[in-house]
Amino acid sequence: MSATSTQAVRGTARRIKANVLRLAALIALFAVWGYAQGPGGASTLIVPKIGDVFDEFLQFLENRAVYDALWVTLTELVISLVIAALSAFVVAFWAARTDLRAKVIEPLLVWGYLVPHILFYPLIILWLGVGMSSKIAYATSSAFFPIAFNCLRAFRGVDPKYVSVGRAYGASKRQMDWQIKFRAAVPMAAAGLRIGCALTLVTVLVAEMLSATNGLGYLLKFYSQSFNTARSYAIILVILLVVGIFHLLISKLLPKNMEGQA
Amino acid sequence: MALQAKNLEVTYRTAGGRSVPALTDINLEIADREFVTIIGPSGCGKSTLLKCFGGLLSPSRGEVTVNGQPVTEPDPNRAAFVFQDYTLLPWKNVLDNAAVGLHFAGRSKAEGRAKGQEMLELVGLDEFAKQFPRELSGGMQQRVAVARAMAMDPDILLMDEPFGALDEQTRQKLGSEMGRILTETERSVVMVTHSLDEAVFWADRIIVLSARPGRIAKEIEVKAPRPRSLSFIGTDEFALIRAELFRLLEVPSAMAEASQ
Numbered sequence: 001m002s003a004t005s006t007q008a009v010r011g012t013a014r015r016i017k018a019n020v021l022r023l024a025a026l027i028a029l030f031a032v033w034g035y036a037q038g039p040g041g042a043s044t045l046i047v048p049k050i051g052d053v054f055d056e057f058l059q060f061l062e063n064r065a066v067y068d069a070l071w072v073t074l075t076e077l078v079i080s081l082v083i084a085a086l087s088a089f090v091v092a093f094w095a096a097r098t099d100l101r102a103k104v105i106e107p108l109l110v111w112g113y114l115v116p117h118i119l120f121y122p123l124i125i126l127w128l129g130v131g132m133s134s135k136i137a138y139a140t141s142s143a144f145f146p147i148a149f150n151c152l153r154a155f156r157g158v159d160p161k162y163v164s165v166g167r168a169y170g171a172s173k174r175q176m177d178w179q180i181k182f183r184a185a186v187p188m189a190a191a192g193l194r195i196g197c198a199l200t201l202v203t204v205l206v207a208e209m210l211s212a213t214n215g216l217g218y219l220l221k222f223y224s225q226s227f228n229t230a231r232s233y234a235i236i237l238v239i240l241l242v243v244g245i246f247h248l249l250i251s252k253l254l255p256k257n258m259e260g261q262a
Numbered sequence: 263m264a265l266q267a268k269n270l271e272v273t274y275r276t277a278g279g280r281s282v283p284a285l286t287d288i289n290l291e292i293a294d295r296e297f298v299t300i301i302g303p304s305g306c307g308k309s310t311l312l313k314c315f316g317g318l319l320s321p322s323r324g325e326v327t328v329n330g331q332p333v334t335e336p337d338p339n340r341a342a343f344v345f346q347d348y349t350l351l352p353w354k355n356v357l358d359n360a361a362v363g364l365h366f367a368g369r370s371k372a373e374g375r376a377k378g379q380e381m382l383e384l385v386g387l388d389e390f391a392k393q394f395p396r397e398l399s400g401g402m403q404q405r406v407a408v409a410r411a412m413a414m415d416p417d418i419l420l421m422d423e424p425f426g427a428l429d430e431q432t433r434q435k436l437g438s439e440m441g442r443i444l445t446e447t448e449r450s451v452v453m454v455t456h457s458l459d460e461a462v463f464w465a466d467r468i469i470v471l472s473a474r475p476g477r478i479a480k481e482i483e484v485k486a487p488r489p490r491s492l493s494f495i496g497t498d499e500f501a502l503i504r505a506e507l508f509r510l511l512e513v514p515s516a517m518a519e520a521s522q
């Protein structure tokens with residue numbers, strides 16, 4: 001009892017220490033930024049004034065274009081992630097059911113994972129145009145493979161001891177599929193989903209920067225090409241907020257890694 | 263009689279196509295409420311035999327019957343398994359683990375919970391119902407595994423080295439507790455063990471298997487009435503049988519002679 005409370009106290013102390021250090025790093029960053037701007041004499045084209053960036057950010061709050069771009073990007077993100085995750089799940093589940101299918105499909109998924117999908121982006125633009133659908137197609141194809149690969153490995157790699165328990169305790173085929181095999185595969189499948197999320201974020205933003213008519217990535221490119229550095233920094237701030245919230249949601253929604261289930 | 267094995271034979275096929283004879287010529291009857299321990303060298307087919315009893319494995323030849331009914335697939339109401347490495351489901355809490363067989367059988371949640379709780383009380387873990395397996399020690403997890411088996415009200419309890427993964431002290435403590443529980447519930451128990459002491463202490467009858475392919479080298483009856491107190495370990499009967507087991511398991515020629 002006292003051992004655990006000591007541990008808890010130690011854990012809290014460590015967490016506070018880590019947060020203080022993080023804060024210090026952030027302050028140091030702003031100090032360097034401020035120095036470069038003031039005594040350092042860096043051009044505002046490279047390093048804008050902190051205050052300017054903040055002003056631009058506040059102006060965004062009343063800027064319809066930014067809300068539109070945010071909406072476009074979020075839509076692309078969510079749609080591609082949902083399509084990629086669902087299709088990957090179905091493919092993996094289907095492929096995991098026989099040895100032959102798994103043997104054929106697994107290397108395909110690996111190749112699909114390793115190929116840089118950006119090579120096909122110009123073609124996707126050609127087929128689907130510069131609107132949202134090309135972003136969704138590109139992000140979906142990028143995210144599909146790691147998710148499917150992880151799900152397949154997860155479904156194939158279910159520890160046979162859990163299957164034995166299911167059999168010994170009378171699980172029906174359906175119960176075995178969903179309440180034993182699927183459930184045992186969740187942690188690893190979730191890891192695939194995390195990778196998929198990160199990829200979706202990157203691909204959507206890159207695709208918007210390469211060629212698009214709207215979206216946060218598009219705005220960033222637009223502002224930086226018109227030499228509006230402060231506004232570019234501000235839009236980066238918006239994107240970072242989106243990324244942060246997205247990852248926070250993902251880590252909250254996905255089941256935690258379960259210890260003792262390796 | 264509860265369980266009968268007739269001319270049982272199991273041959274495994276490896277992935278390379280080789281055939282591995284694991285068990286041969288097993289004829290065995292286990293009576294109602296009898297406590298049978300199975301002991302033998304590692305790899306002699308003890309687990310294989312238990313799996314055949316439980317319907318987890320179909321024998322290559324021969325058959326297993328329970329109350330005259332042939333065993334072709336697992337039925338936890340007939341024979342419930344306790345695995346060596348507990349294998350509780352890590353995503354279910356202790357109570358749901360204990361009730362998992364009832365859940366699979368389609369019983370209501372309330373019924374499962376009530377029975378599970380009752381069984382957890384029996385093994386002294388009712389306070390841990392809401393915890394997850396990873397939060398429990400090995401000995402406690404094994405008690406949950408026993409509760410899970412007992413919740414099925416099985417005719418026969420099949421235990422594959424249930425205390426094998428535990429340290430010696432936990433093992434003894436848990437063993438004496440389980441012995442009380444298993445004796446009180448008046449079921450047939452088949453328990454595989456590699457401990458000579460366990461084999462003698464619990465058993466009405468000890469089955470000694472010879473090395474691969476496993477066959478019954480010797481059956482030894484232990485006459486002392488159960489439940490036994492620890493003082494049984496000091497008796498002549500205990501010492502004699504233990505010495506006999508030791509000779510069979512440690513002296514190769516003795517086992518060979520017995521198997522003839």
Ligand SMILES: Nc1ncnc2c1ncn2[C@@H]1O[C@H](COP(=O)(O)OP(=O)(O)O)[C@@H](O)[C@H]1O
Nearest residue numbers: 274275276282284304305306307308309310311
């Ligand atoms: N699935 C299997 N495929 C091939 N050989 C097996 C398989 N399972 C067990 N065996 C072999 O059968 C023999 C008996 O195994 P087992 O019943 O686990 O022995 P024990 O429980 O007595 O240690 C061992 O030699 C083992 O290598």
Ligand SMILES: [Mg+2]
Nearest residue numbers: 308309310422
């Ligand atoms: Mg074994």
